[in-house]
Amino acid sequence: MTRRSVALTLLLLCAIAAPHAARAADGPLETAAYSWLRLLDMDRFADAWREGGPLLRDGVTESEWIEATKRVRANWGPVESRTTVDKGYHRQIDGGPDGNYFTLRIQTHFANGGEKLEIVTLTTTPTDQQYRAVAYGIKR
Numbered sequence: 001m002t003r004r005s006v007a008l009t010l011l012l013l014c015a016i017a018a019p020h021a022a023r024a025a026d027g028p029l030e031t032a033a034y035s036w037l038r039l040l041d042m043d044r045f046a047d048a049w050r051e052g053g054p055l056l057r058d059g060v061t062e063s064e065w066i067e068a069t070k071r072v073r074a075n076w077g078p079v080e081s082r083t084t085v086d087k088g089y090h091r092q093i094d095g096g097p098d099g100n101y102f103t104l105r106i107q108t109h110f111a112n113g114g115e116k117l118e119i120v121t122l123t124t125t126p127t128d129q130q131y132r133a134v135a136y137g138i139k140r
Contacts, residue, residue, distance in 0.1 A: 076113030
């Protein structure tokens with residue numbers, strides 16, 4: 001293999017991995033949200049439901065979550081890019097108790113579905129203090 005073909009191969013591998021790679025500026029909120037979104041990207045909807053916070057799991061059954069998420073994301077293809085465009089802190093969200101909630105608005109480009117705005121709301125759980133998704137939505 002020539003140097004040029006090795007360099008091209010590495011460049012292609014980086015391009016494929018780029019939408020999922022952590023960026024230096026990412027903090028714990030982005031890391032948690034993007035890791036959870038990767039489960040959806042890999043069609044691991046049950047894992048995403050299980051990894052979500054209690055508020056998510058209490059609000060919808062696993063089978064309802066899987067069916068609804070499959071239907072929403074059907075035919076969009078792989079993620080080509082994902083960029084956090086806004087973050088906000090809230091003490092309250094619809095359907096949830098008072099707490100510390102962080103909402104990330106993430107501009108996502110899907111190969112077959114174009115641009116979408118994914119909205120992920122996170123909170124920490126009292127048991128493990130990890131950020132967990134408690135709400136997910138998409139604006140088309």
